[in-house]
Amino acid sequence: MGLFSLLFGRRCYICGNPIRRKYYPWKIKGRRRILCPNCNQSMERDVSKKKMAAFKGKSKQKIDTNVVKELEKTKEELQKVKLMLEEQKKLEEQRRIDAEKEREEQARIDAEKQKEEAARKKQVDDVSDLAEDYLKKLKKK
Numbered sequence: 001m002g003l004f005s006l007l008f009g010r011r012c013y014i015c016g017n018p019i020r021r022k023y024y025p026w027k028i029k030g031r032r033r034i035l036c037p038n039c040n041q042s043m044e045r046d047v048s049k050k051k052m053a054a055f056k057g058k059s060k061q062k063i064d065t066n067v068v069k070e071l072e073k074t075k076e077e078l079q080k081v082k083l084m085l086e087e088q089k090k091l092e093e094q095r096r097i098d099a100e101k102e103r104e105e106q107a108r109i110d111a112e113k114q115k116e117e118a119a120r121k122k123q124v125d126d127v128s129d130l131a132e133d134y135l136k137k138l139k140k141k
Contacts, residue, residue, distance in 0.1 A: 012036035014043075 013033035024040035026033050
């Protein structure tokens with residue numbers, strides 16, 4: 001058992017129980033691994049089930065948990081991106097509304113300035129008319 005324990009270790013690859021007398025070599029993830037009799041029996045059952053399902057054409061493919069996690073992560077990232085896009089649309093809409101309000105306010109201010117200018121011009125015209133009338137009256141006297 002000395003050479004065996006140096007090459008393969010003294011424990012089952014799957015359950016970690018110490019290997020006593022009997023061991024079973026399996027190729028797991030491309031490497032040779034040693035299993036105890038109990039884990040060997042479980043592995044044989046699993047392999048048999050898969051082969052029978054494939055033979056019957058009813059192969060149920062189990063989705064790898066890593067793939068599921070990646071899909072969930074991708075889904076979460078897509079939701080985050082969607083939320084960011086919605087927020088960006090809201091900000092753009094708010095900016096558009098603010099710009100429209102600012103243009104309306106500027107137009108109102110410009111209209112008020114024009115009214116004030118027209119009122120001043122009218123006052124100046126009125127004053128100049130009064131001054132002309134006054135001068136005419138003075139000349140007649």
